[in-house]
Amino acid sequence: xxxxxxxxxxxxxxxxxxxxxxxxxxxxxxxxxxxxxxxxxxxxxxxxxxxxxxxxxxxxxxxxxxxxxxxxxxxxxxxxxxxxxxxxxxxxxxxxxxxxxxxxxxxxxxxxxxxxxxxxxxxxxxxxxxxxxxxxxxxxxxxxxxxxxxxxxxxxxxxxxxxxxxxxxxxxxxxxxxxxxxxxxx
Numbered sequence: 001x002x003x004x005x006x007x008x009x010x011x012x013x014x015x016x017x018x019x020x021x022x023x024x025x026x027x028x029x030x031x032x033x034x035x036x037x038x039x040x041x042x043x044x045x046x047x048x049x050x051x052x053x054x055x056x057x058x059x060x061x062x063x064x065x066x067x068x069x070x071x072x073x074x075x076x077x078x079x080x081x082x083x084x085x086x087x088x089x090x091x092x093x094x095x096x097x098x099x100x101x102x103x104x105x106x107x108x109x110x111x112x113x114x115x116x117x118x119x120x121x122x123x124x125x126x127x128x129x130x131x132x133x134x135x136x137x138x139x140x141x142x143x144x145x146x147x148x149x150x151x152x153x154x155x156x157x158x159x160x161x162x163x164x165x166x167x168x169x170x171x172x173x174x175x176x177x178x179x180x181x182x183x184x185x186x
Contacts, residue, residue: 015078018052026145026177027109029058035173035180036107036134037062046103046128048093048121049111053079055136056086059107067103069096093121101130106185109136109178112158113151122165129185133167136178143177155179 017023033055043064047056050068052075060066066086068079076088091097093111106129112118125133138146140154153161158181159169167183174180 015052015075018075019054023145024054027054028175028178029055030061031175032109032136032178032180033058033062036105036182039170039182040104040131042104042131044103044105046096046098046106046125048096048106048108048125049114050079050088051075053082053086053088055107055109056088057082060086067098069093094124096124096128098128100127102128104131105129106133107136108133110138110146112137112161113147113153118153118161119164122162122167126165126167126183126185132170132185133162133183135162135181135183137181139174139177139179145177155181 045059045064045066047066047068050056050070053068056066056068056079060083066083068086068088069091070076071090071092073090076090079088089097093115094117106125108125112121112135115121135158137158138152140152142149162169162183169181170184171182
């Protein structure tokens with residue numbers, strides 16, 4: 001664990017667990033990506049908190065240029081194996097090492113509930129996004145998987161955080177095990 005990190009909030013388990021068939025089926029990466037791409041055409045994607053690159057892989061399969069960031073260098077090595085054409089950088093979501101308007105889409109899956117400063121994460125996403133920011137979070141309900149309820153974010157809280165970051169909500173979709181929020185970056 002790096003200096004300043006909170007124990008228990010950052011995933012410290014086996015990277016293979018993030019790609020278990022049960023978890024992949026629950027997260028529906030292809031469907032999430034398809035919903036994330038609705039609207040203006042997208043060519044470049046930044047996957048914030050990419051982990052082992054599950055969503056980066058799905059974006060790449062759509063022919064998009066993908067960059068992923070994560071705090072865990074070991075996970076980035078795994079992501080690079082799944083997305084050989086992708087670019088992966090070790091960086092915090094609160095301080096993205098990219099210029100303004102670098103990506104058509106900034107995608108943030110299962111990160112906000114872990115962040116010390118979720119508004120800052122969304123501000124950085126808005127800064128680096130040309131078109132839109134998509135947030136994927138766990139539903140706000142008790143479930144046998146994912147984080148405990150006290151770590152999950154209610155939909156109104158996510159909308160408030162986004163407004164505080166200067167984003168305006170375009171869409172909200174509820175799937176079986178995830179919720180997707182699309183925000184305009186303009």
